[in-house]
Structure formats: C-alpha cells, structure tokens
Amino acid sequence: MKSKILHQQNGLSILGFVFLLGIVGSIVVVALKVVPTYTEFLSVKQAIISAKSNGTTVREIQVAFDKQANAGYIESISGKDLEIVKNGNDIEVSFAYQKKIPLVGPASLLLEYEGTTAKAQTKTNKPIE
Secondary structure, three states: OOOOOOOOOOOOOHHHHHHHHHHHHHHHHHHHHHHHHHHHHHHHHHHHHHHHHHOOOHHHHHHHHHHHHHHOOOOOOOHHHOEEEEEOOEEEEEEEEEEEEEOOOOOEEEEEEEEEOOOOOOOOOEEOO
16 A cells, blocks of 8 residues: 655645735834834934034024924924023033824824933033023
8 A cells, every 4th residue: 555645735825924914014004104203303313413513502502403403304393392401511402202193093103202412311400591
C-alpha cells in the first residue's frame, strides 16, 4: 500500500486577508491624520527657538513667533499663547496646546503637544513684565 501524504495549505483565507487589510487601512488613515499635526508641532518648536533668538521682550518674541507661524503655516497656536518667563538672565519660551482629530462618529483622538526652550525646568521662573 502506498502511504498518502496529506498536504496542508498554509496562508491567509480571503476573509483573513480582508480583516488584515481593514486593520492596516485603519492604521494608515489614523497615521495620515496624525502626521500633519506632528509636523506642525515640530514647526512650532523651531519657531519658538527662532523667536527667542530674535527678541528680547515679550512683545518682540510674540511678533517674531507670529512671523514664523505665518511663514510656516502654523495655525494651532499664536504668539499670544506662548508662555514667556525670565529665568535669571535667560528667557524661556514654552507652549502647550491640544489638537482634536475626529475619527469616526463620536470617536476622536486628542493629542496634547507641549515644548519649551528650557534645558531643564526650574521652579524659580518668573513671568516677564
């Protein structure tokens, strides 16, 4: 008698493939919505560094930031939203904002962005007047 060797097929069924495609598609859609907000966040970080180097007063820093924001298509935050404090002889510029991204129906994704020009936070910071 000849022995029969059963061959079992390995791989995805069409239903498994559709399910996997749905998961990957959902991740891609969320990524396409998040990447522009992260790119804007990086632009804001660069803009506060530039504004800090171009100004010595609160108003000068805010105006310099607004110019950078206009050139860099920054819409989530403006110069008046910056927190500018004096730390000894140095000026620290920081920001914090939230970005809400609608997903499906009532579901949305809330991203909280914050940044500062400070190397290390200290508790002796006082606002510039």
